[in-house]
Amino acid sequence: MTDEPPTTAQEACFEAGVKFGSLYHQFAGTPVSPESAASLASAIEESIENQPACRDVTVDIREEVLAEACETDHGYVEFTGRFADVEVTIVHDGVEVIARMAMDDGYPLMRVESVDET
Amino acid sequence: MTDEPPTTAQEACFEAGVKFGSLYHQFAGTPVSPESAASLASAIEESIENQPACRDVTVDIREEVLAEACETDHGYVEFTGRFADVEVTIVHDGVEVIARMAMDDGYPLMRVESVDET
Amino acid sequence: MTDEPPTTAQEACFEAGVKFGSLYHQFAGTPVSPESAASLASAIEESIENQPACRDVTVDIREEVLAEACETDHGYVEFTGRFADVEVTIVHDGVEVIARMAMDDGYPLMRVESVDET
Amino acid sequence: MTDEPPTTAQEACFEAGVKFGSLYHQFAGTPVSPESAASLASAIEESIENQPACRDVTVDIREEVLAEACETDHGYVEFTGRFADVEVTIVHDGVEVIARMAMDDGYPLMRVESVDET
Known part of the structure; x- marks a missing residue:
């Protein structure tokens, strides 16, 4: 039996994962257009920042990709x-x-960038 | 057999219902606090206004109810x-x-207020 | 001023719209594969049937479209x-x-099929 | 500068967090009653098991709590x-x-139970 309880750093990575899963599945499917993208980005940032241990969330809308998709669809x-x-x-x-x-290769890859334990 | 296709007014009421179901089930569950309520309200309004036939959406946060709920919970x-x-x-x-x-009696009642066919 | 309160049939159409908006925005974004599609369809049907005035919901998975999409993506x-x-x-x-x-033309069109007031 | 890239175990904890955030925010808000709870639990399990690195998801409905809540509300x-x-x-x-x-104290606490690196 080698199961161990998590380290503090592992818990912090778990918390990071919770935030990504939350924001993705809370907001995926929301109607969005170039005109409404800024308010959606703000709502995502501020809502997830409410969650425990979350210092900061930054959502950068990929405006060109969004504008192009909205041209060929119904405006959103x-x-x-x-x-x-x-x-x-x-x-x-x-x-x-x-x-x-x-x-990443057509798929929204979520990953840990860095862990700072100092 | 008395099934009839819908009238234009009935279609308009159906569209109104779609918007309410959409906004409720898209955004229910979002973490919200008094500080983040304004950005959530804006995102709900602007996202649903993207949908077909939707002229206007107004979300009024019940600030006292929200503030009170956030006191007794984890801040959100x-x-x-x-x-x-x-x-x-x-x-x-x-x-x-x-x-x-x-x-309405502790339940978020959705209903049609008025229909103007002129 | 010609605003009228809704008729019973208009209210029924509103309720139908609520169910479609609800089911679409509750479940859009759920990870789905050919193997998990049946359980998702059942959950959509049974959850929305809980809502007021909802006699029946039938979800038919478009299995070929789903299978093809899952081949070219990450299995879901x-x-x-x-x-x-x-x-x-x-x-x-x-x-x-x-x-x-x-x-309908690449877009999931929601519409009223029939109204029976008898 | 002491930032480090994540270890494999930290990445695994991040993945676990993603699954919890996903399932919670995808399905929170779904109408549920004692009669529909089993199909919702199955859909949650099977949909999240589609995600990368996810071997198993088990959802145990707290049936007594649900039944009691549904008595005092609108049946769901x-x-x-x-x-x-x-x-x-x-x-x-x-x-x-x-x-x-x-x-945990009235709040749905998500946490890592164990990490096995062997």
Whole structure:
């Protein structure tokens, strides 16, 4: 039996994951257009920053991709990962974790960027 | 057999219902606090206004109810119908429908307020 | 001033709209594959049937479209309107409304099929 | 500068967090009653198991709590953390992480239970 309880840094990474899963599945499917993208980005940032251990959330709308998608559809699309890059900063018991979501081969890849335990 | 296709006014009422179901189930569960309520309200309004036939959406946060709920919880709550009154105006083929969501006996009741076919 | 309160049939159409907006925005974004599609369809049907005035919900997964999409992605996709046809039956104060969602020119069109006031 | 890239075990904990955030914010708000709870639990389990690195998801509905809530409301409630205990098992590059969501002082606490790097 080698199961161990998590370290503080592992807990901080778990918290970072919770934030990404939350923001993605709370807001995926929201109708979005170039005109409404800024308010959606602000709402995502401020709502997830309410969650425990979440110091900062930054949502960068990929405006060209969004504008192009809205031209060929009905003036708006459903929000999904290909329309935004997201960075989350977690601080949990002195450990800082930075995590990102960005497109990778057509898929919105979420990953931990760095862990700072000092 | 007395099934009839819908009238234009009935279609407009259907569209109003779609908007309420959409906004409620898209945004219910979003972490919200007194500090982040304004950005959430804006995002709800602007996103749903993207949908077809939707002229206007107004979200009024019930600030006292929200503030009180956030005191006794972890500084934020999950968004649900008791934290906002919502009004939607639909214009579909010349028919204007106004619909509202407001608390009724502890339940967020959605209903059509008026239909103007002139 | 020609605003009128809604008729019973208009209210029934509003209720039908609420169900479509609800089911679409509650479940859009759910990870789905050919293997998990049946459980998602059942959950959509049974959850929305809980709502007032909702007699029946039928979700037909478009299995070929889903299978093809999952081949070219990571074995699953996010649920959206192009993967299902949906029919909802509302009974409200003696009026029966049947409404449908189906693809129309690449867009999941929701519309009232019939209104039976007898 | 002491930022480090994540270890494999930290990545596995991040993945576990993503699954919890996803399932919570995808399904919170779903109408649920004692009759429809089993299909919702199955849909949550099977949909999240589609996600990368996710070996197993178990959703245990808290049936008594749900039944009691549905008595005093309109026969159904909106799904939220107090109606289910959830366990997720992640396997990522040979590391197994078990994480749980359970009620803690009235709040659905998500946490890592164990990390096995052998």
